[in-house]
Amino acid sequence: MTWQTAQLMPTAxxxxxxxxxxxxxxxxxxLFEQSCVDASVLAYGTEAGxxxxxxxxxxxxNQRQARPTSPEHLMITxxxxxxxxMICTRFSQPGDTxxxxxxxxxxxxxxxxxxxxxxxxxxxxxxxxxxxxLAALIEQHKPAxxxxxxxxxxxxxxxxxxxRRAQLVSLARDTGCPVVADEVYQYLHYAEPPPDSLASLDxxxxxxxxxxxxxLLAPGLRLGWIQGSxxxxxxxxxxxxxxxxxxxxxxxxxLVRPLLEDGRxxxxxxxxxxxxxxxxxxxxxxxxxxxGERIRFTVPTGGYFIWANWLNGADxxxxxxxxxxxxxxxQPGGKFSASPGQAxxxxxxxxxxxEAQLTEACVRLSKL
Amino acid sequence: MTWQTAQLMPTAxxxxxxxxxxxxxxxxxxLFEQSCVDASVLAYGTEAGxxxxxxxxxxxxNQRQARPTSPEHLMITxxxxxxxxMICTRFSQPGDTxxxxxxxxxxxxxxxxxxxxxxxxxxxxxxxxxxxxLAALIEQHKPAxxxxxxxxxxxxxxxxxxxRRAQLVSLARDTGCPVVADEVYQYLHYAEPPPDSLASLDxxxxxxxxxxxxxLLAPGLRLGWIQGSxxxxxxxxxxxxxxxxxxxxxxxxxLVRPLLEDGRxxxxxxxxxxxxxxxxxxxxxxxxxxxGERIRFTVPTGGYFIWANWLNGADxxxxxxxxxxxxxxxQPGGKFSASPGQAxxxxxxxxxxxEAQLTEACVRLSKL
Numbered sequence: 001m002t003w004q005t006a007q008l009m010p011t012a013x014x015x016x017x018x019x020x021x022x023x024x025x026x027x028x029x030x031l032f033e034q035s036c037v038d039a040s041v042l043a044y045g046t047e048a049g050x051x052x053x054x055x056x057x058x059x060x061x062n063q064r065q066a067r068p069t070s071p072e073h074l075m076i077t078x079x080x081x082x083x084x085x086m087i088c089t090r091f092s093q094p095g096d097t098x099x100x101x102x103x104x105x106x107x108x109x110x111x112x113x114x115x116x117x118x119x120x121x122x123x124x125x126x127x128x129x130x131x132x133x134l135a136a137l138i139e140q141h142k143p144a145x146x147x148x149x150x151x152x153x154x155x156x157x158x159x160x161x162x163x164r165r166a167q168l169v170s171l172a173r174d175t176g177c178p179v180v181a182d183e184v185y186q187y188l189h190y191a192e193p194p195p196d197s198l199a200s201l202d203x204x205x206x207x208x209x210x211x212x213x214x215x216l217l218a219p220g221l222r223l224g225w226i227q228g229s230x231x232x233x234x235x236x237x238x239x240x241x242x243x244x245x246x247x248x249x250x251x252x253x254x255l256v257r258p259l260l261e262d263g264r265x266x267x268x269x270x271x272x273x274x275x276x277x278x279x280x281x282x283x284x285x286x287x288x289x290x291x292g293e294r295i296r297f298t299v300p301t302g303g304y305f306i307w308a309n310w311l312n313g314a315d316x317x318x319x320x321x322x323x324x325x326x327x328x329x330x331q332p333g334g335k336f337s338a339s340p341g342q343a344x345x346x347x348x349x350x351x352x353x354x355e356a357q358l359t360e361a362c363v364r365l366s367k368l
Numbered sequence: 369m370t371w372q373t374a375q376l377m378p379t380a381x382x383x384x385x386x387x388x389x390x391x392x393x394x395x396x397x398x399l400f401e402q403s404c405v406d407a408s409v410l411a412y413g414t415e416a417g418x419x420x421x422x423x424x425x426x427x428x429x430n431q432r433q434a435r436p437t438s439p440e441h442l443m444i445t446x447x448x449x450x451x452x453x454m455i456c457t458r459f460s461q462p463g464d465t466x467x468x469x470x471x472x473x474x475x476x477x478x479x480x481x482x483x484x485x486x487x488x489x490x491x492x493x494x495x496x497x498x499x500x501x502l503a504a505l506i507e508q509h510k511p512a513x514x515x516x517x518x519x520x521x522x523x524x525x526x527x528x529x530x531x532r533r534a535q536l537v538s539l540a541r542d543t544g545c546p547v548v549a550d551e552v553y554q555y556l557h558y559a560e561p562p563p564d565s566l567a568s569l570d571x572x573x574x575x576x577x578x579x580x581x582x583x584l585l586a587p588g589l590r591l592g593w594i595q596g597s598x599x600x601x602x603x604x605x606x607x608x609x610x611x612x613x614x615x616x617x618x619x620x621x622x623l624v625r626p627l628l629e630d631g632r633x634x635x636x637x638x639x640x641x642x643x644x645x646x647x648x649x650x651x652x653x654x655x656x657x658x659x660g661e662r663i664r665f666t667v668p669t670g671g672y673f674i675w676a677n678w679l680n681g682a683d684x685x686x687x688x689x690x691x692x693x694x695x696x697x698x699q700p701g702g703k704f705s706a707s708p709g710q711a712x713x714x715x716x717x718x719x720x721x722x723e724a725q726l727t728e729a730c731v732r733l734s735k736l
Contacts (some may be wrong), residue, residue, distance in 0.1 A: 004419040007412040007614040021412055036496040037623065039397030039711060040481030042586035044375035044389055051372040057628030074617050078446055078590075081613030089453070092486060218410035220618040222446075240478035245449030250588040251617050255405065 015361040016329035017283075017348040020154070025354075026275060027218045028268050031259055038254040046245030048237045049076025049225075053187055053253040056260040057225060060075070061211075063216060064187065065200040072230050075237055077249055078222040078248050080184050080212040084108060084147075087180055087208060087226075088115040092144035099137055099146040099177075101129055103345075108147060108182065117144065121337065124153075126298065128160030129264045131167045138177045145178040151194045152185035152303025155336050155347035159301065169198060173191040175204040178232065184212040184224075187269065189302035190277035192209030199227040203204040206232050215257060223252045256368070274349060279358060280306075283350040286362030305353045309333075309344055316346045321366075328364040383729040384697035385716040388522070393531040393722075394643060395586045396636050399627055406622040410616030416605045417444025417593075421621040425593060432555065433568040440598050441571070441607055444618050446590040448580040449553050452476060452515075455548055455576060456483040457596075458603040460512035467514040467545075468506055469497055469579045471704030471713075473607045476515060476550065485512065489705065492521075494666065496528030506545045513546040519562045520553035520671025523704050523715035527669065530563040537566060541573040546600065551565075552580040552592075555637065557670035558645035567595040574600050574621055581624060581717075582638060583672070585680045591620045610644075644719060647726060649673075651718040654730030677701075677712055684714045687736055696732040 010020060031196050036271040042048060044231045048054065054071035077083040092098065096115025100109065102121030112119050122137055123130045129148060138146070148168070150160040160168070172179045186209075199209030212224035226236065244249070257266040283306060297308040310316065316332035323329050333345030350358060377388060408417060416422065430436045445451040460466065462484025468477065470489030477528035480487050491498045497516060506514070516536070518528040526534070536698055539714040540547045549566040554577075567577030580592035594604065610616070651674060652667050665676040678684065684700035691697050701713030718726060 002412045003423075005408055007414050029410060029412040032405040032407065034411070035405055037400040037403055039395070039400065042375055042395040042397060042400070042588040043392050044582075044587040046372045077617065081609050085457070085609045089457065089483065106606050107612035110605075111612060114608045115457065132536050165478065176709070214412075214613075219412040219614060220410040222613065222616060240475050240482045241449050241453045244475040244479065245447045245582075245590065246445065246587060248590060250590065255619070280436070354589050354723045 001172065002308040007196040014324065014327050014329060015353055015364065017350075017353070017361055018329045019352045020330040020331070020349045021352055022215060022219065023352050023354070026272060031217075031264055031268060032255060035255045037174070037251055041250035041254045042277065042296045043094075044248035046247050048074070048233070049247045050250055050253050053257045056108060056257050060260050060265075061197070061200075065196040067196070069200060069227055073199075073227055073233070074207070075226050076247060076249050076253055077210075077224045077226060077234055079214055079219070079224045080210045082222070083210040083224055083226050084111055084182070086236055086239065086241070087145070088112065088117065090239055091178060092117055096144040096307055099134065099141065099143045101148055101153070102339055103155055103342050104147065105149060105182065106331070108336040110265065112147070112358070120130060121339065122146075124156065127160060128153075128164045128169065130159060131164065131171060134168070135175070137270045138171070138175050143177060145180050147180045147182065148198075149182045149185055149196055151315070152188065152300055152305075154185070154300065154303070155331065155345075156303050156307040157298065157300030157303055157306050159194045164223075165195050165198060165201060169201045169205045169207060170321065173202065174209055176206060178206040181207060183209050184215055185303035186211065186279060187235055188273060188276065188304075190280055191301040194302065194351060197227060199229075204227040205229075208232060214270075217259075217265065221252045221256065223249050237263055237268065237310045279350040279353075279355055282355040283348065283358045283362070284358045290362040290366035293361055304349050306348045306350065310346075313344045315343045317343065322368060326364045327368050328361045376521075382692065382695050382697060383721055383725045383732065384708045385721070385729055386697045386699040387720045388699070388715070388717045389396055389720055390583060390587065391720050391722070394640060397647075398637060399585075399632055400623060405619055409618035409622045413618035414615050415602055415610040416442070416601070417615045417617055418621050418625075425623050428628050428633075429565070429568075429595070432561065432668065433564040435564070435568045437595055441567075441595055443594050443600070444615060444617050445476055445592045445594060446623055447473075447582055447587070447592045448550060448578045449479065450593050450616070451578040451592055452479055452548070452550070454604055454607065454609070455478065455513070456485065458607055458647060459487055459546060464512040467495040467502065467509065469521070469524055470707055471701065471710050473517060473550065474699070474703040476609040480515070483548075489707065490514075492526060494526060496526060496532045497536065499532065499539060502536070503539055503543070506539070506543050511545060511551065512550045515548045515550065517550045518566055519551055520556065520668055520672070521729060522672075523615055523673050523699065524551070524675040525666065525668030526672050527562045533563050533569060537573045537575060540575055541570065544574060546574040546576065549575060549577045550578050552583055553671035554579065556641060556644065558641055558648055559669040562670065564579065565595060568603075568690060573597070576600060584640070585624065585627075585633065589620045591617050591634045606629070610653075617709045645719075647718040647723055649725045650723040651716065651730070654727045655657045656729040658734035672717050674714060674718065675718045676714055678714070681712045683711045685711065690736060691733065692731045694735050696729045
């Protein structure tokens with residue numbers, strides 16, 4: 001009998017660059033082999049999450065952002081999808097409009113739809129979301145919130161510039177429109193660090209930054225956080241869900257806290273980013289060597305993805321069956337956007353496969 | 369520095385029978401001291417939860433219900449509050465009506481309100497919910513679902529009879545109105561086992577039974593399950609939340625699975641129910657000895673609570689400040705119901721304090 005234990009069962013022999021998950025070989029089993037559950041976390045936990053863990057997390061974040069945060073500005077979640085789910089429940093009503101980037105993470109679009117929300121897309125350029133367009137759409141739609149992926153954007157890899165971030169936070173403050181920043185790739189950079197987390201820029205602005213250990217440590221931990229001003233966290237920490245069940249991740253946060261405190265998490269992150277830096281370079285070289293002038297892409301400096309456009313304008317959704325026949329795959333652009341212009345793009349993930357497989361995938365893609 | 373790690377910081381010297389939580393001294397730290405995280409659960413988990421765990425759980429449940437269930441009829445949650453939250457998101461729209469028992473668990477009422485739902489109360493008698501009234505209210509309101517606590521009801525301690533359960537499941541099947549059964553006390557019985565879990569009675573009926581390890585093992589695990597027919601689980605397992613983040617509790621389910629498989633969980637449950645059986649008897653004796661004819665209550669055969677009515681019709685909400693002054697406390701009836709008749713009741717929990725404290729609490733209550 002074979003047990004279904006993981007979400008993904010990759011097709012044998014296929015090198016599917018559509019898979020946006022960490023390489024199982026890079027999951028740090030050694031860090032958890034001798035982990036023991038702290039007996040003090042077996043009771044109902046405090047609503048915002050174990051304060052010792054939030055303290056350790058604040059300390060870790062404060063080494064990575066100019067304006068310090070504190071445990072009061074953090075709440076613990078069971079991952080970024082859980083965070084977005086709670087935010088939808090507490091900050092919107094079905095029928096509301098939510099602004100999203102064009103393109104945006106395809107499953108986030110589905111999560112918004114599950115909550116009965118209508119997504120309206122805001123155009124992006126290489127510096128991130130178009131602020132003037134965003135301001136006009138906030139005025140027009142009075143949205144429940146704006147969902148953005150400011151750093152190593154999924155799918156485009158774009159990082160919002162520091163200037164754009166300042167404008168965005170200022171706009172949130174002026175209009176009162178909350179900004180929900182999905183920052184799960186914020187600390188996965190292979191060159192200079194990106195500009196600081198949006199929630200850290202101005203505590204008077206209604207900004208919620210969603211962080212996660214899924215990509216930094218292991219998705220199965222189901223452990224993440226929301227950083228925000230105390231005030232904007234109140235509808236979340238004051239929810240009946242937490243009043244009844246207590247904080248969300250006492251056990252897993254107790255497993256991760258020692259790793260944050262003694263530097264093992266940082267050591268792991270150094271090793272992980274070295275591997276991903278090489279994989280990114282390998283995928284860039286493979287695409288350049290094997291697809292050359294047929295596609296165009298910008299090289300990201302972090303995250304998981306390259307967003308490549310076919311210059312012939314082909315619909316990548318229609319190309320997918322052939323890609324599968326050739327033993328490869330990708331996420332077609334149409335999943336991330338309703339705009340026809342995005343349909344000729346494909347999202348390629350360099351995190352799941354090793355360098356030899358990434359090169360082989362490019363060879364296979366070149367036969368399309 | 370004192371860290372806030374637990375949800376509850378009991379007031380010194382007060383014996384507050386309003387606390388509906390397990391006694392920290394009974395949390396089985398020894399069962400988790402040598403627990404190791406299974407490295408195979410570090411990837412994104414399968415949406416319904418690790419199949420090995422669901423198999424072990426189905427095996428455990430099948431020793432306790434006449435009609436067998438299977439892993440396909442179970443999905444894993446991060447506790448019962450999380451289960452109700454997901455059910456609200458996927459089975460209702462704000463503005464919908466949800467039927468609840470009168471009285472019902474006060475934080476469930478708040479959770480429904482957080483989702484914009486209007487609760488309409490259905491009367492109960494000693495056999496559980498009034499089926500004729502329920503049928504009339506389903507006809508009248510076309511509710512999103514009926515939320516019930518069929519076993520060792522919170523707050524009343526009432527257990528729905530087998531006959532009533534059959535009628536309820538039949539009504540769900542005939543009307544299509546889903547029944548959401550909060551069964552977190554189902555396996556905490558101190559006499560004969562209660563009738564079987566509602567979801568196990570008829571797989572063609574739209575019934576979701578919510579189970580949890582919070583009361584059976586430890587709330588901090590944030591681990592529970594939903595049992596239902598495969599069909600009714602589809603909106604839950606197919607949610608974008610799970611498509612994005614994978615299954616909900618890979619790590620904690622991997623810690624609990626060995627305990628289910630090797631019998632340590634059952635051994636713990638035997639010890640736990642022995643302690644609670646004695647505590648229930650102690651509270652019954654204390655109330656009888658010290659409050660005598662001033663209150664009326666029915667002795668439950670499981671769960672956490674005694675629901676006691678003051679025969680003078682006093683409003684227990686108004687009595688609470690004096691109770692606190694006397695060094696005791698309870699949950700006033702008005703929290704559980706909008707019906708004036710329930711305001712003279714109080715919910716007393718016998719799970720949190722030891723026998724000496726329970727007796728002392730009765731002495732203090734007698735001075736009210």
